[in-house]
Amino acid sequence: MPNLFTRLRRMRRKTSGIITKILRLPVQFPLVRGMVSYAVIWPTCSITQDYLANGTPIQNVDWNRAARFGFFGTFFMAPVFYGWLKFSSRFFKRKSLYTAIKRALIEQVSYSPLAMAYFFFGMSLLEKKPIKACMNEVREKFWPTYKIGVVFWPTAQTLNFYFISEKNRIVFVSAASFVWTIYLAHMKAKKQKGEIITDDGIS
Known part of the structure; x- marks a missing residue:
């Protein structure tokens, strides 16, 4: 019996050690944590935008589009x-x-x-x-999206510091990022000038 209890204690220590190492991974590797977050959030935003815009039920979701969002967001x-x-x-x-607003404003002209x-x-x-169509999409959609971003992020950061308690600020920024990504999905879904959606794809 003593040997059994000793083994159980050792197993518990090993198990708790493994769990502790796993829990430390996000802290030790913040990039991996960010990639995992994007892998979940970006396809979710794609599905949410599709539902809000078209009332698309889950069984009719464009999973290829959601996968593209997940892949691009993650990697x-x-x-x-x-x-x-x-x-x-x-x-x-x-x-x-002051620092938050300054950072948000500088981000709008740099990042x-x-x-x-x-x-x-x-x-x-x-x-x-094709590359030409990609460039045309950037030209058509960049400025309308940028104008919203210039207002959205400085406003979000101001609200975050004025009205949100410090312990909830990361949650608020995460929620703001979720809303912003839904807006990006909305802009991406908008048809370009002269673009026709057919059953066979885009022409």
Whole structure:
């Protein structure tokens, strides 16, 4: 019996050690945590936008589109955003309303324009559009999307610091990101000038 209890204690220690290591992974590897988050959030936003715009039931969801959002968000947007956060954090170390608004405004003239163009171009490539069509989509959809972003993010950051308690600020930013990604999905779904949707695809 003593040997049995000793073995059980050892097994429990090993199990708790493994669980602790797993729980530490998101802290040790923030990029992986971000990629996993995008893998869930981006396809969910695609499905949500489709439902809000068209009332599409779950059985009729465009899973190919959701998969494209998941793939692009996970392997392209998440690493780029992580790199930007690491770089910009060097210059915005203080946590205050002024810093948050300043950071949001600077992002709108540095990171955001590149990220938006990257999004429309990359997602169009995943749709197997030719390069010229990808460039046309960037030209047509960039400016309308950018104008909304310039207002949305500074406003969200201001609300976050004025009205949201510190413990809930990350949750608020996550919710704002969810809303913004739904808007990106909406803009991506809009037809380009001269674009016709047929049963065989886009022409």
